Amino acid sequence: MTDYFPHLDYKPEMPKRLDRGIGIVGAGGIVNYAHLPAYKKAGFRVVGVVDKQRDRAEHTAQQHAIPHVYSTVDELLGEDDVEIVDVAVYPAEQGEIVRLATAAGKHLLCQKPFADEYSTAVRNVKLAEQAKVKLAVNQQMRWDAGIRCARLLIDDGWLGTPTYGTIQVHCHTNWSLWPWIYQGKRVEIMFHSIHYIDSLRYLLGEPSWVFTSGSRGPAESTGAETKTVTVWDYASGLQVVIDVCHTTWQDDRYAIFRFEGSEGVIKGTIGLMYNYPTGQPDTLEFMSKRNSQYWFSGRLDSMWIPDAFVGPMASLMCAIENDSEPETSGRDNLRTLQVVFAEYRSMAERRAVRPEEITA
Numbered sequence: 505m506t507d508y509f510p511h512l513d514y515k516p517e518m519p520k521r522l523d524r525g526i527g528i529v530g531a532g533g534i535v536n537y538a539h540l541p542a543y544k545k546a547g548f549r550v551v552g553v554v555d556k557q558r559d560r561a562e563h564t565a566q567q568h569a570i571p572h573v574y575s576t577v578d579e580l581l582g583e584d585d586v587e588i589v590d591v592a593v594y595p596a597e598q599g600e601i602v603r604l605a606t607a608a609g610k611h612l613l614c615q616k617p618f619a620d621e622y623s624t625a626v627r628n629v630k631l632a633e634q635a636k637v638k639l640a641v642n643q644q645m646r647w648d649a650g651i652r653c654a655r656l657l658i659d660d661g662w663l664g665t666p667t668y669g670t671i672q673v674h675c676h677t678n679w680s681l682w683p684w685i686y687q688g689k690r691v692e693i694m695f696h697s698i699h700y701i702d703s704l705r706y707l708l709g710e711p712s713w714v715f716t717s718g719s720r721g722p723a724e725s726t727g728a729e730t731k732t733v734t735v736w737d738y739a740s741g742l743q744v745v746i747d748v749c750h751t752t753w754q755d756d757r758y759a760i761f762r763f764e765g766s767e768g769v770i771k772g773t774i775g776l777m778y779n780y781p782t783g784q785p786d787t788l789e790f791m792s793k794r795n796s797q798y799w800f801s802g803r804l805d806s807m808w809i810p811d812a813f814v815g816p817m818a819s820l821m822c823a824i825e826n827d828s829e830p831e832t833s834g835r836d837n838l839r840t841l842q843v844v845f846a847e848y849r850s851m852a853e854r855r856a857v858r859p860e861e862i863t864a
């Protein structure tokens with residue numbers, strides 16, 4: 505077999521038109537340190553912003569040179585120049601904005617989690633389909649360099665038949681960035697591991713069964729889970745382990761992925777989770793029987809924040825352009841949410857759960 509080094513073109517596919525007007529709802533942390541820096545790099549055009557707390561919208565507009573600050577969501581939706589509504593509010597607030605925006609005929613990029621109840625997510629998808637607008641969910645980890653490279657290598661046959669996959673993140677999360685998450689009834693899976701769930705579905709497909717154990721550190725004030733260990737079982741024999749702990753006080757924190765298959769291994773680190781939200785580039789190493797079992801490493805020169813945040817918006821714009829489905833469409837995200845809620849049911853009932861058990 506001839507040796508070759510794969511060309512890993514992991515940057516997002518860009519739309520032909522970059523100038524579709526974007527209107528932002530919610531001017532909080534993630535919009536300021538991720539969405540807007542990413543859109544600036546990509547050359548996207550942000551028309552205006554609205555926030556319940558007007559001073560936040562004004563501050564954001566000033567910091568990022570956004571021309572309009574709206575007083576209400578309705579005012580933003582009444583703006584003809586806004587073609588895409590980019591929502592970044594709390595999940596319980598997102599459903600009402602989807603209802604209003606679809607009625608106004610706007611395309612939508614929603615934040616993850618798409619909804620805090622599965623039935624709301626199903627309703628959101630139906631609203632968008634009935635209104636014939638495109639709806640994507642901001643599951644941007646799929647465009648994180650290490651994950652996208654793993655997908656390219658898998659598609660190119662370097663792994664062969666997948667036999668094992670894992671994402672393991674033992675980090676120290678500063679919940680003061682999201683006090684409203686920490687005091688809620690669902691924390692780790694709903695707001696964090698949802699990225700790993702979506703990325704693992706993207707890489708390895710749909711699990712048949714999921715089993716989750718959830719817990720928290722001894723001194724924690726939340727009543728919800730901040731550390732989880734999950735096993736996914738596939739009909740093919742593939743096994744997946746997701747192991748996440750947000751209370752790692754030790755100084756050897758780690759955030760790794762590893763995929764094994766009949767032909768090779770792909771492994772690396774998730775740079776963002778070493779010092780969120782600054783992060784560092786991911787690392788990537790891989791080996792395959794098809795290339796004499798030499799180890800290769802990739803040099804990845806982009807970051808999860810902000811670079812990966814170009815992906816979902818670019819994919820939405822491509823879908824508008826081609827009348828196709830965005831890669832992380834609302835309909836696709838229903839499968840991610842089924843796994844999320846199956847993991848919660850598993851935790852509560854201490855049994856393996858099929859994602860299909862979760863219905864509206």
Ligand SMILES: NC(=O)c1ccc[n+]([C@@H]2O[C@H](COP(=O)([O-])OP(=O)(O)OC[C@H]3O[C@@H](n4cnc5c(N)ncnc54)[C@H](O)[C@@H]3O)[C@@H](O)[C@H]2O)c1
Nearest residue numbers: 530531532533534555556557592593594595597615616617
């Ligand atoms: N994709 C990611 O990786 C990622 C990372 C962090 C946060 N998030 C998600 O983004 C969302 C926002 O998180 P954040 O960290 O920016 O929170 P934040 O508290 O910093 O900001 C939220 C903002 O939304 C505003 N808001 C709330 N409801 C509103 C409404 N109905 N209309 C207008 N404005 C409203 C608030 O006033 C606030 O300014 C959450 O759903 C969170 O899960 C996603």
